[in-house]
Amino acid sequence: DGGITQSPKYLFRKEGQNVTLSCEQNLNHDAMYWYRQDPGQGLRLIYYSQIVNDFQKGDIAEGYSVSREKKESFPLTVTSAQKNPTAFYLCASRKAGAKNIQYFGAGTRLSVL
Amino acid sequence: SQQGEEDPQALSIQEGENATMNCSYKTSINNLQWYRQNSGRGLVHLILIRSNEREKHSGRLRVTLDTSKKSSSLLITASRAADTASYFCATQVNTGGFKTIFGAGTRLFVKA
16 A cells, blocks of 8 residues: 555444544645445546645546645545435546556545444 | 445455456556555555556566456455455556546455
8 A cells, every 4th residue: 555544444423423434645746536435336536636726526426525734645525415325435646758558556435434 | 336346345365265356447548556555444556567567566466457358357366364355356447647647446365
């Protein structure tokens, strides 16, 4: 998982609560990504950021928000508007010009209480 | 809809056998990548093949790409129990280079 740290490993959300998942990288990568993975499924893109202070919606952005105030950090907030948040969330980063090879964190498993 | 779709969804083999996984995609690509995911962990990049390449090797891995059929295969030779994992193909589509689309994966189980 080298160089990308996701925390916490497990997270529980109560109904109506916003929760924030942390993603920090020390690889000096420009681009960062958030994916959602449901059991037995592939990865779906939530948000991505190519540079600091800029980010774009992915395929399933509704109910999520992000910020990119620092190059190293790309936190994801799962808002109360996301009605089915239970999933495995993966953060990844990519070096500019690196043929789009992505490096992943170990993931955060989010469950609803 | 998913750009990449792997086949089979699951594969169970004996240690020492070869494992072949296939991936099909829909639109033109810059490159195709294969990743591995151990249970409950993040993905790890295995190998990348460019759209102008037909075959690539890395250790016990062999990847082929047929752009006319929009398909790729990953062959793991002489499999080991430690190869047990899910394997995903991922395509970088021709939209500026930032977006990678992952398939649903093949779950490989290698029996010791």
